[in-house]
Amino acid sequence: MKLRSVDGPLTRELLREPARFGLGQVPASATPDATTRMICGYCSTGCSLDVHLQDGEAVGLTPTADHPVNLGMACPKGWEALTPLAAPDRLTQPLLRNEHGKLVPVDWPTALDAFISQMRDVQQRHGAASTAFLSTGQIPTEEMALLGALTKFGMGMIHGDGNTRQCMATSVVAYKEAFGFDAPPYTYADFELSDTVVFYGSNPAIAHPIMWERVKRNQRGASVVVVDPRRTETAMAADLHLAIRPKSDLVLLYGLARQLLARDWVDWDFVRAHTNDLGGFTEHVEPYSIDRVCDETGLDPADFIALVDLHAPGRRVSSWWTMGVNQSHQGVRTAQAIINVALLTGNIGKPGTGANSITGQCNAMGSRLFSNTVSMFGGRDFRDAGQRAEVAEKLGIDVNRIPDQLSWSYDRIIEGIHRGEIKGLWIIATNTAHSWINQSDVRELLGKLELLVVQDLYGTTETAQRADLVLPAAGWGEKDGTFINSERRIGVIKRVARAPGQALTDFAIFKLIADAWGCGHLFEEWSSPEATFTLLARLSEGQPCDFSGIESYRMIDGAGGIQWPYPVEMREAEHQEGSFGSAKPPTDRRRRSKNERRLFEDGEFFHPDGRARFVFSDPEPPKERPSAGFPLVLLTGRGSSAEWHTNTRTGKSAVLGKLHPACTRVELHPDDAAARGISTNDAVTVRTRRGQIEARALVTPTVQEGQIFVPMHDASTNRLTFPSFDPHSRQPSYKHAAAEVTRVERS
Numbered sequence: 001m002k003l004r005s006v007d008g009p010l011t012r013e014l015l016r017e018p019a020r021f022g023l024g025q026v027p028a029s030a031t032p033d034a035t036t037r038m039i040c041g042y043c044s045t046g047c048s049l050d051v052h053l054q055d056g057e058a059v060g061l062t063p064t065a066d067h068p069v070n071l072g073m074a075c076p077k078g079w080e081a082l083t084p085l086a087a088p089d090r091l092t093q094p095l096l097r098n099e100h101g102k103l104v105p106v107d108w109p110t111a112l113d114a115f116i117s118q119m120r121d122v123q124q125r126h127g128a129a130s131t132a133f134l135s136t137g138q139i140p141t142e143e144m145a146l147l148g149a150l151t152k153f154g155m156g157m158i159h160g161d162g163n164t165r166q167c168m169a170t171s172v173v174a175y176k177e178a179f180g181f182d183a184p185p186y187t188y189a190d191f192e193l194s195d196t197v198v199f200y201g202s203n204p205a206i207a208h209p210i211m212w213e214r215v216k217r218n219q220r221g222a223s224v225v226v227v228d229p230r231r232t233e234t235a236m237a238a239d240l241h242l243a244i245r246p247k248s249d250l251v252l253l254y255g256l257a258r259q260l261l262a263r264d265w266v267d268w269d270f271v272r273a274h275t276n277d278l279g280g281f282t283e284h285v286e287p288y289s290i291d292r293v294c295d296e297t298g299l300d301p302a303d304f305i306a307l308v309d310l311h312a313p314g315r316r317v318s319s320w321w322t323m324g325v326n327q328s329h330q331g332v333r334t335a336q337a338i339i340n341v342a343l344l345t346g347n348i349g350k351p352g353t354g355a356n357s358i359t360g361q362c363n364a365m366g367s368r369l370f371s372n373t374v375s376m377f378g379g380r381d382f383r384d385a386g387q388r389a390e391v392a393e394k395l396g397i398d399v400n401r402i403p404d405q406l407s408w409s410y411d412r413i414i415e416g417i418h419r420g421e422i423k424g425l426w427i428i429a430t431n432t433a434h435s436w437i438n439q440s441d442v443r444e445l446l447g448k449l450e451l452l453v454v455q456d457l458y459g460t461t462e463t464a465q466r467a468d469l470v471l472p473a474a475g476w477g478e479k480d481g482t483f484i485n486s487e488r489r490i491g492v493i494k495r496v497a498r499a500p501g502q503a504l505t506d507f508a509i510f511k512l513i514a515d516a517w518g519c520g521h522l523f524e525e526w527s528s529p530e531a532t533f534t535l536l537a538r539l540s541e542g543q544p545c546d547f548s549g550i551e552s553y554r555m556i557d558g559a560g561g562i563q564w565p566y567p568v569e570m571r572e573a574e575h576q577e578g579s580f581g582s583a584k585p586p587t588d589r590r591r592r593s594k595n596e597r598r599l600f601e602d603g604e605f606f607h608p609d610g611r612a613r614f615v616f617s618d619p620e621p622p623k624e625r626p627s628a629g630f631p632l633v634l635l636t637g638r639g640s641s642a643e644w645h646t647n648t649r650t651g652k653s654a655v656l657g658k659l660h661p662a663c664t665r666v667e668l669h670p671d672d673a674a675a676r677g678i679s680t681n682d683a684v685t686v687r688t689r690r691g692q693i694e695a696r697a698l699v700t701p702t703v704q705e706g707q708i709f710v711p712m713h714d715a716s717t718n719r720l721t722f723p724s725f726d727p728h729s730r731q732p733s734y735k736h737a738a739a740e741v742t743r744v745e746r747s
Helices: 009-016 108-126 141-154 169-179 189-193 209-216 233-237 249-262 268-274 278-285 290-297 301-309 331-345 364-370 385-395 410-419 439-446 506-517 529-540 553-559 568-577 589-593 670-675
Strands: 035-039 048-054 057-063 095-097 103-105 131-135 159-162 196-200 223-227 240-242 317-321 354-357 424-428 451-456 469-472 478-484 489-495 632-637 665-668 683-688 691-699 707-711 737-743
Touching: 009 108, 009 506, 095 108, 108 131, 108 424, 108 451, 108 469, 108 506, 131 141, 131 410, 141 159, 141 364, 141 478, 141 506, 141 529, 159 410, 169 331, 169 354, 189 209, 223 233, 240 301, 249 278, 249 290, 249 301, 249 331, 268 331, 278 331, 290 301, 317 331, 331 354, 364 478, 364 529, 385 529, 410 439, 478 506, 478 529, 478 553, 489 553, 670 691
Parallel strands: 035 489, 131 159, 131 424, 196 223, 196 317, 223 240, 317 354, 424 451, 451 469, 632 707, 665 691
Antiparallel strands: 035 048, 048 057, 095 103, 095 469, 478 489, 632 737, 665 707, 683 691, 683 737
């Protein structure tokens, strides 16, 4: 390697002692010929895997038998979690686009020099706000936090967001407005303790298989209800499937609340003591009669009444939602309508209850709290001078380094490229050119940037292929850190494999960039992932997500993960009881229960007055509706339990490849197929106003007449989706677009 203009102490150390950065070395934390535990790096369930080591490196894995999350189970992706690390298209060197427009391998000093000089050049010519970053819910909390601190406090960026905007922004806003903080209240034990389990726009049998297994272990003979336009795998197994019209769930929920009020099935003691604005909510839902609800949702009145009956007083009702609610033009109000029903009936803070958002990515919760994107560390507000001062003091930095304005959301950063205001973009561990809504538009926009830097495991992604500079990153299993799962449980991941070639952990890359930028002194205390975790625990102190009582990664491991909040006083109390927090793993159900805690057991919420709020507004129709030329409604979603997001990682596994169709498929109702002369396995064209794709037809009554379904994982799917956004969360609505399907005539 040859040093250029970049000459920081860390860069020199990279040249002198590459092993310090993990290059080519057996993982130092691994014990030869042993087993270590770590959290899976796919979905938000947070399953524990026992990774088996030989000569210090991972050679296989099995699910952990006694972990409180997965109880010895794993889905297909978990069993294959190590496979993507050995993919032949792993990035092994930085790539820089040369004067001929080709990406060519370069050494790290050259890559750092290109990053620093070109990013600074953009900022100097257009201002610091002309650069932005797009991050992820796939990397450890410590790496997210370092990135957020580096860009905002060190490099002067204003704008940065994560791909969690695509999956969880709706729930974040809904919880903040209703509860006063982004606070999923539940524990997975609630699946097993409910009398009624309602899934809104959620298909856990496919999207979260281990959670579905927890439902099947229910101890109380629960009735399972699925509210979903499509007859999903979960709906097929449910006791009641409400196949509502797409995006009519808000009407359904307001009608449900009206019936509960009319029957006086209200927990008046709870509502009067712990909530605000029931009067306004009661007035708001009065027009939502049974006739109106059934007319607008398409439900049979008997099915709607069955849903009401399952909310009878004395029943423990837990309501769960995922992307069918979140990815909507009115997702926030729909999520809040679910919350309103839970508040109305007192189904919150008790076993087997809750208004429960299931997160998408493995560390979306870590991103929501500590990525330092649109909210400041620990759920604070960049606009609050007192909170900026608090963060500055805890980190020992000048408060003037902290921006006093909010970042643009993901969609507004993309719009900023279109307007010519964003000129340089740094994308970390996400595949924007595949996953962003209305894909053709975003691919064109990425080409308009003066500088696009992509940091990822693979150089073959649609986004990396468009980059000016590609930085090779280590993946799950090649780094240390923590994830926070859907039930707020903090778990540890470990380095059990060496990253290939010159690939570095994202943490090391961020440290090198800080060093080369000249702001490395701000991050001296961020010396390692675990040292950074200690900083984050300090930053969490006094916040609803306080986990300052966690002393070490070893403590997390020993407890089988720890749910926040876990402040110092809780640790001290539990140490006095001798109950949990030691380094010994839980060995029985009683000990696991000590680490299964739900929020709001005392009825105290996070608003200043301690009360939850009923939040509501009138439903709005979808922004794009069927027409003569596009008479069908396009739905998208998870295709199988063997696929994940853009298939960047799951696509590397031959085993997983056998568990889902090899080609893009479109599901359509038999009547719609007959009207178009289409049979199963016919080649068809799926069109919307934005583009078209070719697919194979699957004729099935699992979709209703007038609707079609295309899995989200295929690279072409987002050519079709309509760019509509919830006005409160700015989350895109992937689930509703006007479409048509025609048979491809072969000559």
